[in-house]
Amino acid sequence: MxxxxxxxxxxxxxxxxxxxxxxxxxxxxxxxxxxxxxxxxxxxxxxxxxxxxxxxxxxxxxxxxxxxxxxxxxxxxxxxxxxxxxxxxxxxxxxxxxxxxxxxxxxxxxxxxxxxxxxxxxxxxxxxxxxxxxxxxxxxxxxxxxxxxxxxxxxxxxxxxxxxxxxxxxxxxxxxEAGHHDLVLAVTSHVPHLIAYTMVGVADHLRRVTESEVIKYSAAGFRDFTRIAASDPTMWRDVFLENTDATLDILGRFTEELFVLQRAIRMGDGQHLHDYFTRTRAIRRGII
Ligand code: NAD
Structure with missing residues (x-):
């Protein structure tokens, strides 16, 4: 070069x-x-x-x-x-x-x-x-x-x-275009980081599961999913304070979908869960 x-x-x-x-x-x-x-x-x-x-x-x-x-x-x-x-x-x-x-x-x-x-x-x-x-x-x-x-x-x-x-x-x-960038990144990076940080916070606040148990028995889900929650706090504070609109938009949609899944679990609606996971698995498998 x-x-x-x-x-x-x-x-x-x-x-x-x-x-x-x-x-x-x-x-x-x-x-x-x-x-x-x-x-x-x-x-x-x-x-x-x-x-x-x-x-x-x-x-x-x-x-x-x-x-x-x-x-x-x-x-x-x-x-x-x-x-x-x-x-x-x-x-x-x-x-x-x-x-x-x-x-x-x-x-x-x-x-x-x-x-x-x-x-x-x-x-x-x-x-x-x-x-x-x-x-x-x-x-x-x-x-x-x-x-x-x-x-x-x-x-x-x-x-x-x-x-x-x-x-x-x-x-x-x-x-x-810059605004479109911020929306795309809210979905592909910013909100996933926020959710990963939150999941670690949830584990931290559980009184019946100790911190050492979380660390010792960290299964693939928690370990893989929360890796990005080890990222720099200053960088991520700034991202959320500066990409507020797109983050709140995507977070609102995420919360809505989570409530639908929560309801399906409570109602024992296996068909809904299976259909949802089938559709989302196909999308995820398309990402290398
Ligand atoms: P980093 O924490 O590894 O490094 C940041 C550097 O900036 C440090 O050397 C720090 O000393 C310096 N710094 C902080 N405030 C300063 C100031 N006022 N004047 C001069 N230097 C200052 O961060 P990074 O991961 O390299 O991120 C840098 C930028 O890249 C951020 O804007 C971030 O959003 C972006 N970015 C990060 C990633 C990632 O995954 N880490 C990916 C793409 C883009």
Whole structure:
């Protein structure tokens, strides 16, 4: 692979930025990767493991001369970071983000992006329940989707270049309207995370089953289903506070369906349960 951007700046050095650093290095996609994270402990760890070519003590320093700036911080921290780096962005540079919510990030970040700098929001549909600078790995994006939410005004050349980088890291990319992205992700990611967190909370509040029993006898259902409840609390707090409408819409539908199943169980309506599980199993089996 050839270099797509001479200089890339990663702001926030957690799972996603760390995986980007590894992937760009593995595929030779960037001439130089500069990094910044707010916590000095994270910066020290990143230096120790040589996560980037240079780690800076300020975001302003990290973005200097960068051709691509990636905002990889929790969704609610995006605006403050954008404001801090705005005066130091190189004309003609591209700023992208990897936030799990798009509409609110665009509203919060967009106004800070100076004239002559391209802003192309994005979201890699890839992750694990781990976080921090040690959690990244080069193959995280392999064969995963990376959605971009450009608008009619987005520069086609800047978009094509970002797409090249994304494909270079092994991901597939498609464009999507930001509001639609937030609804799709509410179904496929946000509400499932909320339900997983809730299931762990239910187990925690049971007085007749002890915590050690839950851990010791954790059967496939609980173990598989709640893996994502080990995810970073700050990241997920921000997702729910910023994707409120779509989350509440999908959560309302989920609750309605759950009540119907609850009723079927109470009424001994095996036919309803069997039909429902048959239909949903067929859908689930279609997901690789
Ligand atoms: P992470 O917790 O692993 O890393 C976040 C990093 O941001 C940390 O290094 C932290 O020090 C830094 N940070 C926090 N606030 C900051 C600030 N104000 N200024 C500078 N740095 C700051 O998180 P992550 O999983 O890499 O998530 C980053 C972004 O990617 C989030 O917006 C999240 O919604 C999105 N995302 C996460 C996943 C996932 O599954 N983890 C998947 C796709 C997208």
């Amino acid at each position: 050839s270099v797509v951007y001479e200089r890339v700046a990663l702001i926030g050095l957690g799972l996603i930025a760390g995986s980007m650093a590894h992937a760009m290095r593995a595929h030779g996609l960037a001439g130089h990767v500069a990094g910044y994270a707010r916590s000095s402990e994270t910066r020290e760890t990143a230096r120790r493991i040589h996560l980037c070519d240079s780690i800076h003590d300020s975001a302003a320093e990290a973005v200097k001369d960068a051709d691509l700036v990636v905002l990889a911080v929790p969704v609610r921290a995006m605006a403050e970071v954008a404001e801090a780096i705005a005066p130091y962005l190189k004309p003609g540079a591209t700023v992208t983000d990897v936030g799990s919510v798009k509409r609110s990030v665009i509203e919060a970040v967009g106004p800070h992006i100076p004239e002559g700098v391209h802003f192309i929001p994005g979201h890699p549909l890839a992750g694990t329940e781990h976080s921090g600078p040690l959690s990244g790995f080069a193959s995280l994006f392999q064969n995963r989707w990376w959605l971009l939410t450009p608008t009619e005004g987005t520069d086609p050349a800047a978009l094509a270049r970002l797409q090249d980088l994304i494909r270079g890291m092994g991901a597939n990319t498609e464009d999507m």
